[in-house]
Amino acid sequence: MTRTLIVGASVGGVRTAQALRGGGYDGEIVLIDLETEAPYDKPPLSKALLTGSAVPDGIRLLTPEQAGAARIDLLLGLRAVGLDPRARVVAFDDGSSLGYDRLVVATGGSARRPPWATTDGVHLVRTLADAAGLRRDLAAGGPLVVIGAGFVGAEVASTGRRLGLDVTMIDAQPYPLSRSLSPDLARAVLALHENAGVRCLMGAGVSGVAGSRGRLTVTLDDGTELKAATLVAGIGAAPSDGWLATSGLTLDDGLVCDEHCRAVGTTDVYAVGDVARWFDLARGRHVRVEHWTNAVEQAAYVAHAIIDPRSPRPYRPVDFVWSDQHHWKIQVIGDATGPAATAILGDPMADQRFAALYADEHGRLRGAVVVNWPRALVRCRKAMRETAAWRDLTADLHTAVGRAGA
Amino acid sequence: MAAVEADLEACQGYANCVVGADRYFDIDDDGVVVLLRIEVADEDRRRVEEAVRSCPVSALKVTDA
Numbered sequence: 001m002t003r004t005l006i007v008g009a010s011v012g013g014v015r016t017a018q019a020l021r022g023g024g025y026d027g028e029i030v031l032i033d034l035e036t037e038a039p040y041d042k043p044p045l046s047k048a049l050l051t052g053s054a055v056p057d058g059i060r061l062l063t064p065e066q067a068g069a070a071r072i073d074l075l076l077g078l079r080a081v082g083l084d085p086r087a088r089v090v091a092f093d094d095g096s097s098l099g100y101d102r103l104v105v106a107t108g109g110s111a112r113r114p115p116w117a118t119t120d121g122v123h124l125v126r127t128l129a130d131a132a133g134l135r136r137d138l139a140a141g142g143p144l145v146v147i148g149a150g151f152v153g154a155e156v157a158s159t160g161r162r163l164g165l166d167v168t169m170i171d172a173q174p175y176p177l178s179r180s181l182s183p184d185l186a187r188a189v190l191a192l193h194e195n196a197g198v199r200c201l202m203g204a205g206v207s208g209v210a211g212s213r214g215r216l217t218v219t220l221d222d223g224t225e226l227k228a229a230t231l232v233a234g235i236g237a238a239p240s241d242g243w244l245a246t247s248g249l250t251l252d253d254g255l256v257c258d259e260h261c262r263a264v265g266t267t268d269v270y271a272v273g274d275v276a277r278w279f280d281l282a283r284g285r286h287v288r289v290e291h292w293t294n295a296v297e298q299a300a301y302v303a304h305a306i307i308d309p310r311s312p313r314p315y316r317p318v319d320f321v322w323s324d325q326h327h328w329k330i331q332v333i334g335d336a337t338g339p340a341a342t343a344i345l346g347d348p349m350a351d352q353r354f355a356a357l358y359a360d361e362h363g364r365l366r367g368a369v370v371v372n373w374p375r376a377l378v379r380c381r382k383a384m385r386e387t388a389a390w391r392d393l394t395a396d397l398h399t400a401v402g403r404a405g406a
Numbered sequence: 407m408a409a410v411e412a413d414l415e416a417c418q419g420y421a422n423c424v425v426g427a428d429r430y431f432d433i434d435d436d437g438v439v440v441l442l443r444i445e446v447a448d449e450d451r452r453r454v455e456e457a458v459r460s461c462p463v464s465a466l467k468v469t470d471a
Binding site for chain 2: 015018019022023043292293296297300318320322329331374375377378381382385
């Protein structure tokens with residue numbers, strides 16, 4: 001019997017295992033994770049887990065019972081420490097090793113730890129244990145200082161206000177979400193946070209943190225000092241590819257793969273999720289994407305490729321990421337970067353719902369930002385797949401705006 | 407024959423299911439999933455199950471009738 005070994009049981013690894021079995025794969029499926037927790041979903045960690053509206057058992061991706069029913073061998077508390085791709089063997093930290101016919105690298109990433117994050121009371125948000133510790137400290141009251149205004153930082157700031165805390169958010173960039181949104185939209189997100197009572201210090205850096213839990217002092221580059229009971233650092237993540245360092249496989253901020261998500265130079269090693277840097281034909285370069293939907297789509301793709309290796313279709317996803325901040329459901333489709341949106345339906349500064357559209361040089365939709373507007377979201381997501389004519393799309397949405405305003 | 411079920415309370419309108427299988431799923435103006443058909447044809451099963459697994463809030467499932 002053949003064996004597929006999946007290292008990493010976050011959403012990418014779990015969905016690969018499920019898609020293999022669901023797609024008729026009859027070999028052995030071994031799913032391994034370094035955590036001892038049954039696999040769980042990560043998006044709620046910066047939101048519902050912190051407010052208590054979700055509990056750990058409500059966010060499980062795969063219970064031991066479900067794993068058993070699907071004949072998935074779930075091995076927890078094992079850390080992969082090495083790979084020999086020629087011998088097809090993965091080594092683990094307890095001294096054991098396991099062979100495979102197909103290997104799926106799904107080790108994800110870990111939150112970057114800033115140099116000053118040495119005292120207690122400074123939190124990262126990546127694991128269930130991280131979220132539980134942060135929840136405990138937030139329950140003790142503010143002020144909360146959040147460093148980093150990317151998706152994780154902005155969501156934690158929003159959650160802090162929901163809990164009634166005094167919240168300050170700090171970022172070196174001029175606006176939140178500046179890596180994902182053009183400045184005109186990012187400015188609207190800044191206004192959203194300010195209107196919700198978050199003190200936003202943009203264009204600011206942190207030079208040091210002193211004190212301990214409950215009584216921290218944050219010092220900014222310009223000498224300003226801020227008091228904080230709790231500090232959260234959301235300054236990005238790094239791919240967990242260190243265990244592959246001696247494998248001979250190509251690493252470059254992630255495991256480098258071809259357009260079929262196969263590690264370069266191999267025919268039997270695949271990567272999915274945050275750790276995968278694959279060659280994306282649409283963008284013409286290698287990319288690494290840290291979003292939930294990409295991990296799920298890549299998992300389905302790789303499972304297909306393992307079941308039917310003759311399938312020649314390359315992996316060409318359309319990026320999709322959502323973020324819940326204050327009363328906004330922000331949804332970003334495709335590429336919404338650049339100097340400004342091409343067209344905006346509704347007013348981001350005044351309306352409770354709007355859509356910003358981005359055209360490429362051929363006048364086709366290349367990206368969209370949709371806030372609180374389900375119909376526009378569906379229309380834009382379909383349009384990205386169909387490469388719909390720009391005029392049809394905007395006319396459609398204009399009609400919808402008119403109807404909404406009527 | 408297999409059937410698809412939706413938890414309308416859980417649905418958050420992400421539309422991943424629509425992208426995955428638009429003959430089976432749509433989203434209404436309030437952002438809640440609409441099942442366009444209930445019974446899942448055998449030849450569609452894998453595609454529909456993938457769409458179900460792509461739901462960020464696990465609001466969908468396929469059951470064997």
